[in-house]
Amino acid sequence: MILSQLIKREIKAFLKNPGFIISMVILFAFYAAMGSIMRRSVEETQQIILQSNIGLVVEDDSLLTRELVKAINETLDGRLRTYSSLIEAVENTGIGVLIPHGFTANITSNSTTVYLASMIKIDSPSTTIIQAKSGILSQLGTLIEHILPYVVSRVYGYEVQREIAVYIRGSALFYGKQVDATLLMGFLTLITMLPLFVGILVGTNAGYAAQLVAYEKLEKAFEMLLAQPIKRSSIVIAKIIGASVATIIYSIVFLASMFTLAMGSLPTSIQSINSDGLNSLIEQLSNQLGVDVAFNFVVSIAITLVLGLIESGSLGIILGSLASDERTAGLLITPVMFLYIGLALVFTFIGFQVNVVTSIISGIIVLPLPVVYILSLISGETTYIAVSLLSTISTCIVFMAIAVFLFNRDIVVLGLRVRIRKEQ
C-alpha cells in the first residue's frame, strides 16, 4: 500500500514533467526518421551497385578468355563492358576486373589457382558502398570458378580434374588515388567510427554543462551569483570551460581504459609485432593516399573536439538555463545526447559526398568534421575544410550568443514553463 503510493508519486513526477514527454517525442520522431533515411539510402546504394555494369579488361587474349568472357556476360545478362585499361574501366563502371597476361597459361599448366586483378571506385566514406562492391567482386570470383571447367572443356575438349580457385586481387580508386582495397576498408571503418566516438564525448559534454547550471540552481547560490557585478557571459564561458575540462578528463580515462582493454586482450607475444605491423600499414596507407594519415587523424580529432566541446557546452547551458530544476534538465539533456549519438550513427552508415552543402551540415553538427577534413585532404579540395570549419565556428558563436542571451533573461531565474492549454 505504502509502496504503491511511493511508486505512484515517482511515476507521476516523471509523467508530469514536460521534459520527459518532450524527450520521448523527439527521440521517437528522430530515430524513426533517421532509420527510414538510413534504410532507404543503404538499399538504394545496393540496388544501384547490383544493377551496375562491370568493366572488363582482357590483357590475355586467347580463345579461352574470349569464351570465358562470353559465358560470364551471358550469366550477367550482358552487364559486362570491355575497356582497354583498368582505370578506364573503373572510371566508367565503378567496378573493373582485369584478366592478366598468363591467365590461359596458368589454366593449361595444371596450377590450382588463378589470379585476376580488380579495382573499385570509392568516392564516399561509407563502408556500405565498399562492402557492396567487394561483394560483387567475390560473387564474380565464385561465378568464374563455376564456369571455368565448362569453358575449358568446350575450348580444349577435356575435363578439368582439379579444383581451380580464382583469386581477385583488390585495389581501389579512392578519390583518384590507387589504394589497396583491404587497407581502404580498414581505413574507412576507422574513419566512420570517428563521428561516433566524438558523438559520445560531445553528448556527454552537453550533459555536464546542463548539470552545471541545474545544480547551481538547486544549490540556491545561483541568484546570489547573478547579482554580482560580473558579466553573464563570463559565467557562461566559465561553465563551457568547466564542462569541457570534465569531459576531457573523462575521455582520457575512457580512451585509456579502451586501450588497456584492447592491449589486455592480445597475447603479449603479438603486441609488439602488432604495433610494428600497424605502423607499417599506416605508412603504406599514407603513401598510397598521399596524406599523412596518423598526423591528420590527430589534428582533425583535436580540432573537432575543441569546437565540439564549445558547441555542445553552449547547448547544454541553453538547456540547463531553460530547465526550472535539475530533474527537467536531466530529461531535456537525454534527447540531446541521443541526438548527437544518433547523428553520428547516421554518418557511420550513409555515405556522403563532400561538397559545400555536406560541409556546412557537417560543420553545424560537428561530428563528421574529421571525415570531411581527411577526405578533403585526400581529394585535394581543401576549401571544404575551410567551409566546414567556418560553419562550426559560426554555430558555436550562435549557440554561445543564445546561452548568454538566456542568461540575461528572466528565464534563467524562473525556468521555462510549458503550459499545456486545456480546451474548454
Next chain:
Amino acid sequence: MVIEQVSYAVVVKDLYKIYGKSSVALNGLTFSVNQGEIYALIGPNGSGKTTTLRIIATLIKPTRGIVEVYGVNVVKDPLKVRSFINYLPEEAGAYRDLSGEDFVKFMLSMRYKEPDLEKAVEEAISISGLGRDLKRPVRTYSKGMKRTLALSVVLASKPKLLILDEPTAGLDVEKALFVRELIKKYNREHGITVLLSSHNMLEVEYLAHRVGIIYRGKLIGEGSPREIKESLNAENLEEAFVKLKTRV
C-alpha cells in the same frame, strides 16, 4: 529632477510584472528608498515582495515601469547596478561541495582583489560566527547556518545598497536577534542602505526607518512604523497591517 533622483537609493515608478501571459505579480507599484535608510517591504504571501526585490537586483526584468538604483536604470545598465548592490535571495544557499570559508572567498572574489579580498573574507568569517564549522563542506550545514553564511557574505561586501529577502526567516530567536543587530550596525557604521522584506513585524518595527505595505502588487501604505500605527490607531504593526488589508 535628475538631482532629486540621485538622492534616492532606489526609485520604483509604476512597476508592473506579469508572469507568463496573465499572472500579475506587480500592479503599478511605486515607492522609493532614501539613501542611508532601512526600508522594509511587508505584505502577505504572494503580494510581490520577492518579485520586486528580484527586479531591483537585476535578476528579472520588469514588464513595464521604471526602476533606478542610485540613478541607474536596472534594465539599461544592469552591470553598473550590480556594482552598487548585493542581494540575499529568499532561499539563499551555497555550493555544497565547497567549505563555508571557500564559499565566502569565492563570492567575495567577484568584487574584491587582494589585499582587500583577504580583509573582506576575514570580516565575513568573523560576523558569520560559524567558527570551525567554516572548514566543513556546506552540504553538512543546517538551514540556519547556510543562511548566516550567505548573509555574512553580502554584509562583508559592503555594497551601497543591500537587498535582503526575508533575512531572518528560518533562524532561531538568538540568531535572528544577532542578525538584526548586524544589519543595524552595518547600516549605521558603514552607511549601507538596506531594502528588506519580512513577515516579522517585531523585526520591522525594530529595524526599519520606513515601511512599505504591499498588497496584490500595489503599495497600500507607507511611512515610519510609528506613523503607520498612529494613522490606523493600532497598537502594533501587526494590527495596523490587518486593518489596512481589510480596507482595501
